Every structure is written in C-alpha cells, then in structure tokens.
Amino acid sequence: MNSDTLLSAKDLSVRFGGVLAVNKVSFDVKQGEVFTLIGPNGAGKTTVFNLISRIYTPTTGSITYAGPQGPLQLTEQAPQNVASLGIARTFQNIELFEHASVLHNLLIGRHTHRKTSLWQDLLFTPAVREAELKAREKAEEVIEFLDLQHYRDSLVAGLPYGVRKVVEMARALCTEPKLLLLDEPSSGLNVEETDDMAFWIQDIKNELGITVLMVEHDMSLVSKVSDRVLAMNQGEVLAMGSPREVQTDPAVVEAYLGSIDDVSSLRREMSADGPPLGARAPLGGSAVREATSVGAKSA
Ligand SMILES: Nc1ncnc2c1ncn2[C@@H]1O[C@H](COP(=O)(O)OP(=O)(O)OP(=O)(O)O)[C@@H](O)[C@H]1O
Numbered sequence: 001m002n003s004d005t006l007l008s009a010k011d012l013s014v015r016f017g018g019v020l021a022v023n024k025v026s027f028d029v030k031q032g033e034v035f036t037l038i039g040p041n042g043a044g045k046t047t048v049f050n051l052i053s054r055i056y057t058p059t060t061g062s063i064t065y066a067g068p069q070g071p072l073q074l075t076e077q078a079p080q081n082v083a084s085l086g087i088a089r090t091f092q093n094i095e096l097f098e099h100a101s102v103l104h105n106l107l108i109g110r111h112t113h114r115k116t117s118l119w120q121d122l123l124f125t126p127a128v129r130e131a132e133l134k135a136r137e138k139a140e141e142v143i144e145f146l147d148l149q150h151y152r153d154s155l156v157a158g159l160p161y162g163v164r165k166v167v168e169m170a171r172a173l174c175t176e177p178k179l180l181l182l183d184e185p186s187s188g189l190n191v192e193e194t195d196d197m198a199f200w201i202q203d204i205k206n207e208l209g210i211t212v213l214m215v216e217h218d219m220s221l222v223s224k225v226s227d228r229v230l231a232m233n234q235g236e237v238l239a240m241g242s243p244r245e246v247q248t249d250p251a252v253v254e255a256y257l258g259s260i261d262d263v264s265s266l267r268r269e270m271s272a273d274g275p276p277l278g279a280r281a282p283l284g285g286s287a288v289r290e291a292t293s294v295g296a297k298s299a
C-alpha cells in the first residue's frame with residue numbers, strides 16, 4: 001500500500017444467498033481526499049460501507065487500512081474495534097438517540113474513545129474525570145464547527161430532518177476519525193440544505209484534514225466536493241476517475257439511463273469547460289434536484 005493511501009479494497013466480493021451484492025470491487029482511497037461511490041439503487045454502495053465498517057465480512061477480497069500502528073487488514077478486526085481505528089460513519093437512514101439532546105448524542109458518540117475500565121468509571125477516578133472533560137471539550141468544539149450551538153440542548157426528536165443529518169455527522173466527528181464514511185449525506189435535504197452540506201464536507205476535508213468516503217446520488221453535490229468518483233452497477237465497478245470523467249463515461253450513462261442513444265444528447269449538453277452535467281439540466285427549483293439526482297431516491 002502506498003504511503004498516501006488510507007484504505008485499499010482489493011477484489012471485494014460479498015454474496016447474500018443468490019445475490020452477488022458486491023463483485024470483485026477494488027479501489028484505493030487516498031489520504032485527505034473525498035472519494036465518492038455512485039450508482040443506481042441496489043448497486044452495492046451501502047454494502048461496501050458495511051464491509052468497511054465490519055457489519056459484513058466479505059466472501060472474498062481484502063481491505064487494507066493505514067491504522068495508527070501501520071497497515072492492517074480491516075477484515076481481521078472485530079467490528080467493535082473499527083471506531084477506535086479512526087473510522088466513523090453516518091447511516092443512510094439517520095441513527096440517533098431520538099429522546100436525548102444533541103449534546104448527549106455527541107457525548108455517546110465519543111464513548112468509543114474511552115480507555116477507562118468500568119471500575120474506574122464507577123469510582124469516577126481522575127482518569128475518568130479527565131476523559132469526561134476531554135469528551136465535553138470535543139463535543140463543544142464540533143458543535144461550534146458545524147454551527148449547532150442553537151440546537152445544543154434540544155431533543156433530537158424535535159429537530160428538523162436537515163439538522164438531524166448534521167447532528168449525525170457531528171456525532172461521527174466527535175470520535176476524531178481519520179476516515180469518515182457518509183452514506184447519502186444529502187438524502188431528504190432541500191436545495192439549500194444540500195448546499196450547506198457541500199460546505200460542511202469541504203470544511204471537514206480542508207480544515208480538519210479528514211478523509212471522506214461518501215455514497216451520494218445528488219450529482220451536483222458529487223461534482224462539487226469529490227476528488228474522485230467510483231461508479232458501481234449491480235455490484236461491479238463501472239468507472240473510476242474525476243467527477244466529470246465518470247459522469248460522461250458511456251457505461252455510467254447507460255447504467256442510469258438504460259439507452260446508449262442518450263449518451264450523445266447528454267454529451268451535447270456539456271461544453272468543454274461548462275458546469276457539471278447535472279447543473280446544466282434545463283429545469284428549475286426542486287425539479288433541478290430531481291434531474292441532478294441519479295438513480296431513484298433511497299427509502
Ligand atoms: N443483508 C442483506 N441480505 C440480503 N441482501 C442484501 C443485504 N444487504 C444488501 N443486500 C442486497 O445487495 C444489493 C446491494 O444493496 P445495497 O444496499 O448495497 O445497494 P445501494 O447501492 O446502497 O442502493 P441504494 O442506492 O438503494 O441505497 C441489493 O440487491 C440488496 O438487496
């Protein structure tokens with residue numbers, strides 16, 4: 001594995017009964033980049049995330065990760081150790097403690113960092129007190145970074161959907177990850193919230209230096225924030241490259257639109273130095289979001 005590579009997936013496959021959900025997928029994620037997986041519904045994107053976060057074990061293949069003590073095989077790690085290796089994630093469907101405050105959700109997220117034992121916790125030793133203070137400090141820092149001060153003490157259950165998406169990202173950031181996995185960060189967000197999400201992702205990369213591996217359907221967000229894109233269909237890699245290269249790859253266009261005739265009309269839509277494909281759709285308002293979202297929206 002190169003020194004600039006954070007994660008390297010080689011020939012990953014996973015089968016669920018008769019379904020080959022991921023089929024010989026290989027890719028490298030470089031340190032400090034935003035790497036995005038795109039593909040129609042059922043392409044296998046979330047399954048790749050679930051392989052990295054050890055929810056699933058691959059049928060074949062390996063995932064090498066530049067861990068704190070050097071390269072390691074992620075597939076040999078226990079699922080509960082993944083967070084402490086510096087890998088954090090958000091879910092396609094938000095997973096937060098609905099009846100706890102934003103701050104408490106962030107403190108719970110931070111728990112993976114605790115090195116103290118149950119006995120130390122019960123006796124509230126100085127080490128526990130110090131860990132508690134550090135956790136609070138980090139949570140407050142993340143609240144400020146993601147502009148969540150206004151919602152700090154609110155119960156998650158009462159928050160607008162768009163805010164909950166940011167809280168979920170905040171909880172992941174509290175674990176101080178090296179690699180952040182975001183599964184459809186813009187799903188369910190309106191145009192304005194999606195623009196904000198693009199800024200947060202850019203700030204996470206540029207200001208915090210965190211590597212981001214993202215699954216996303218909204219091509220305007222993908223074009224804005226991604227350094228490289230990997231397109232999947234039916235468990236296989238279709239194309240890999242810059243957002244523009246991948247969006248104009250005939251195999252990718254065909255997978256989304258189902259007809260090779262559409263490739264030429266889509267190409268005509270694009271000028272050599274024009275904005276990304278989605279941004280040129282001759283529609284307005286929410287229709288633009290529909291047009292720039294490839295594949296159907298997730299459940
Ligand atoms: N635990 C599972 N058991 C059986 N089949 C599964 C399981 N998880 C995923 N699959 C199947 O694997 C395939 C890939 O699913 P996956 O959720 O990875 O797709 P996706 O690309 O994330 O799609 P979407 O854009 O809809 O979220 C689908 O056919 C899905 O039904």
Ligand SMILES: [Mg+2]
Pocket residue numbers: 045046047092215298
């Ligand atoms: Mg998915």
